[in-house]
Amino acid sequence: MLQELTIKNFAIISSLHLSFTNGMTALTGETGAGKSIIIDAVSLLAGARSSIEYIRQGSDKCLVEGLFDLPEQQAFYLLMEELGIEVDEAELIVQRDLNISGKSISRVNGRIVTLANLRRIGQFLVDIQGQNDHQELMHPESHLRLLDSFGDTAFQKIKATYQTAYKSYVSLANQVKKFKRNEQSFAQRIDMLTFQQEEISNAGLVIGEEEKLVEEREKLTNYQKIVDSLSYSYQAMTSEETSALDAIGSASQELQTIASLDKEYETISDNVHSAYYLLQDAVSEIGRQLDLLELDEERLDLVNERLELIHQLKRKYGDSIEVILDYYNQISQELLDSDFSGDKLEKLEQELATKVAKLQKLAEKLQIARKKMAKKLEAAIQAELKGLYMENARFEVTFKTISFEGEGIDEVEFYITTNPGEPLKPLVKVASGGEISRVMLALKTIFSKTQGLTSIVFDEVDTGVSGRVAQAIADKIYQIGQNSQALCITHLPQVAAKADHQLFIRKEVIAGRTVTKVEELAEGERTKEIARMLAGTEITDLSVEHAKELLQLAKK
Structure with a gap:
């Protein structure tokens, strides 16, 4: 139930705070006073799309906030848990903020939610029926959904079981189709991957080997240069005629004779002495490297071949051995x-046949449950239509069996006849606008008893009717208000008189700006307002008496 509604800078509403109660509340006032604006604000809280046109002229943003009682449905609490919204209190606060840039922010109990999720929440909070919402009945494809809305918990479980099985069936059926469609390309890919796997495997790649091979190739291709350089260096330091090593050794001995005379001489002597022993080690290493050197042209060819193989694999599979080996693992x-194999396809088809058989049984079970439910709905609709002065009407839910779909194997359409002796025909072809409105009202009356709807808003659904039909509509909306909170915008005095509460909406011009004002009418004020609705601009004594009579009859 909607307890409170706060609106700021919304259309011609500067600031408004309304409190609502149980039962039926009528919203009345002159055309253009802002009644539908209030419903637009409630629609935003239920997830309707916003527009910067809603922002009051001269304002940067508008705000709509509603305080609701928590719905009783278990599905609502599961949704709150899914969205991570705390509902520890007994109330729910929904807020929409819209700024001039077009950005809209939705919050539920202080937590920001997407518009799609706000719609999911909103379906548990408020059901808004406008003048054109009865058009839903004019589309046969919506009749199945309306019928299923009548279902109890047991029915919903049967439907949910079918839908789970249907999703599994669709998934497997798509898998089989894909398997057949891609059979050839799949086999070609397997052949390609097998070839690539063997090619990389046969190469026997080792991480780091490319760098070592490059280094080895450099040595092998520069063999003569290395030999010449090492030989020259060895000769320069060990030649009997010009031995650099002997010369440095003689210098070292000579310097040692004066090292004790001065600290600087001692440092020079130590450095030369150290250099002499380092050069001795270098000469030994040069000699060892010369002994090891051997030109191996066959090895050079092998190294070049190996590097070329690595180059080819890098060009195909990656820019390094590491990347190639990663691809190999993938x-x-x-x-x-x-x-992939013929056996695999056969197994999939057998599994699909099993699922089809199971799905068929579940679909038939769902169909049986629907047909039982349809009989109950037919009886309930006809009973409600009698109270709406369509006592000769016969209403029937027709079934047509179709192939598997997400909702089952049923195609449903509502049939009706409103005149005795006339055959049943599709509702969309034979019912007038007033009859369609009454059928929808009958549905809402029934659903308010079975679905536990929190709030139902009727936006001028009584347009185009009068007399006893108007009174019957008023009675039905009042009846709905006994099971759910009913908010009703109306221009009919019969409907306004039937309400438990009446809010009067009017426009005023303050400081050159039009603003909307709302006040709850006491009994005396209700009499005047209903008299105005009866008589128009000039209220007469007769209209006042008629208004009093309507209110007294409503009390009875």
């Missing part, structure tokens, strides 16, 4: 996971 896993 395709090896894909080949391991792929079990």
